[in-house]
Amino acid sequence: MRVNTSKIWACLSACLRDVVEKKPHDPIEYIAFWLKKHIENERYKAKKAEEAEQYEKLKAEAAVEQERKAIRLEEARRLAEEELERLKAEQERKAREAATASKLSDVEEKDEHETPRDPPNDEKEDVIKEEEEDEQAKEAEGLEQIEEKNEQDEEESPDGRVEATAEDV
Structure with a gap:
């Protein structure tokens, strides 16, 4: 192994210079500690x-990784924008198709109006009102029966407390 002699001489000369300046009691021991x-x-x-x-190196790697991340984010943003544009185009196409279909259905409805009509709406409304009145009457009868039952139970209870039964619930 080849040793760089200029470093050794520079080290030894600095050590000896320090020994001359400080003049230690034991210069050999001082040189040993100085070299150590x-x-x-x-x-x-x-x-x-x-x-x-x-x-x-780590700093350079982090910079490269940050650059890669920025590129990936930019690519993801670009893809999202393309997807959004594609969805908008699809919605516009569907809206046009729906508008075309509604125009077509309007034309068909006009043709249907020329065909014989359904019975008047007044008759249908009367039937619906009668059904609703029947339902309300049935509910009222049920409530009256429950109230009568509760009154009977109150009369039968010795201390005046009302006890709920499975039938009431």
């Missing part, structure tokens, strides 16, 4: 550089 700390710092810098590189 220098190696830790270099590893930390390398780790941070790698993390920054990974962050940039």
